[in-house]
Amino acid sequence: MSEVSAMIVEATPAGPTATPHHRTAAQLHHQEFHAPMTSRRRRRTRISLTSVLVVLALAVGGYALDATGVLGPDADADAAAGPTAVATATVGTESDAPEPSRASSPTGPKGPTDPTDATDATDPTVSTSTDTDAADARALLATLPVKGKAAGTGYDRTGEFGSAWIDVDHNGCDTRNDVLARDLSGIVRQGPCKVVTGTLVSPYTGATIDFVRGNTTSTLVQIDHVVALENAWRTGAQQLSQSEREALANDPSNLFAVDGRSNSQKRSGDAATWLPANKAFRCTYIEHQVSVKAEYRLWVAPAERDAMERVLGAC
Numbered sequence: 001m002s003e004v005s006a007m008i009v010e011a012t013p014a015g016p017t018a019t020p021h022h023r024t025a026a027q028l029h030h031q032e033f034h035a036p037m038t039s040r041r042r043r044r045t046r047i048s049l050t051s052v053l054v055v056l057a058l059a060v061g062g063y064a065l066d067a068t069g070v071l072g073p074d075a076d077a078d079a080a081a082g083p084t085a086v087a088t089a090t091v092g093t094e095s096d097a098p099e100p101s102r103a104s105s106p107t108g109p110k111g112p113t114d115p116t117d118a119t120d121a122t123d124p125t126v127s128t129s130t131d132t133d134a135a136d137a138r139a140l141l142a143t144l145p146v147k148g149k150a151a152g153t154g155y156d157r158t159g160e161f162g163s164a165w166i167d168v169d170h171n172g173c174d175t176r177n178d179v180l181a182r183d184l185s186g187i188v189r190q191g192p193c194k195v196v197t198g199t200l201v202s203p204y205t206g207a208t209i210d211f212v213r214g215n216t217t218s219t220l221v222q223i224d225h226v227v228a229l230e231n232a233w234r235t236g237a238q239q240l241s242q243s244e245r246e247a248l249a250n251d252p253s254n255l256f257a258v259d260g261r262s263n264s265q266k267r268s269g270d271a272a273t274w275l276p277a278n279k280a281f282r283c284t285y286i287e288h289q290v291s292v293k294a295e296y297r298l299w300v301a302p303a304e305r306d307a308m309e310r311v312l313g314a315c
Contacts, residue, residue: 129283134315137287141308144290145299149234160237161229162246175250179223183257184211202259203284204276209259220260226288227254227298230268236298244296254292271311272303283315 157164165175173181173193181187184198200209200221211221229237229249237245248254266274271289275282286308293300300308 129287129315131315133287134283134312137290138309138312140294141290141300141305141312144293144305146302146305147299149231149301150236150238152230152234154238155230155233157229160233160242160245161249162242164249165223166246166250168247168250175252175255176223179252179255179257180211180221182252200257200259202262202278203256203281204258204262204278206278207259221257222260222263224256224258224263224266225249225254226256226285227292228266228268228270231270232296232298235293235300237296240296248292248296251292251295253288253295270301270304271307272301275307275311282311286311 154160165177167174169175169178171178177193177195180195180198181189184195184200187195187198190196194213195211196213198211200211201207202209204224209221225232227248232245232248237248240248262276271286276285290308290312292298
């Protein structure tokens with residue numbers, strides 16, 4: 001190397017304009033430390049931005065689905081207010097748990113609901129009561145003794161009124177099957193007596209019920225005693241003979257096939273505490289109660305008598 005070249009090299013400064021090959025160790029360390037830190041910050045920024053965008057997209061999508069009705073109401077809330085609630089109702093004192101049935105969703109009354117409307121004898125949701133029937137019931141009610149209820153001590157459905165259900169009319173079929181065959185339409189029997197399917201329009205509500213007999217099905221079709229047996233026990237049945245009480249418990253005029261919910265709500269209530277929801281049937285219902293009480297020499301409590309008079313007065 002010439003002396004001139006050597007002098008040029010020695011005079012070259014090692015400052016900021018130096019080439020990468022001439023950077024100091026401190027400069028290289030600074031560059032290596034900050035490069036990965038910058039990359040991590042950029043990655044964290046991208047991840048945070050992506051998360052925000054995903055959350056915003058989900059929120060906007062959810063709002064759009066709710067606004068368009070795609071997201072319906074709470075299924076549990078709907079189920080609690082529907083026919084399933086009916087199925088879980090506890091069985092009342094006049095229930096028939098040994099031979100249950102399964103019911104469809106209520107369809108409502110199939111005929112007029114006003115007692116003054118024209119009646120249809122083929123539709124049990126419509127009262128078949130006439131002015132003469134109501135007048136006769138009012139006259140019969142006036143003959144019934146009126147006094148307070150006796151204590152319910154000693155009431156025993158099976159012990160005092162016989163097992164459910166017996167064949168008191170000796171036709172070869174028990175009372176339950178007789179009532180089902182009478183009150184249901186389109187029945188199918190197993191053998192000469194046992195009703196296994198059929199359709200009921202409950203006179204108490206107007207609900208249409210598809211009856212299917214089975215040990216594991218719900219008890220939505222039951223046989224109701226128009227004069228509840230415990231009410232009968234407390235209004236004179238204690239003085240009846242065993243055979244008379246069994247006849248009362250199986251008397252077709254004191255029995256209706258009905259929806260289980262109504263039967264559970266009624267329990268042992270009389271006219272003062274419970275009436276059918278189907279107002280069109282109330283005249284017939286009270287006429288049956290008055291007739292049964294007169295037939296079996298039962299009395300009426302004061303509030304019960306007043307309620308009967310109000311219903312019959314509007315018939």
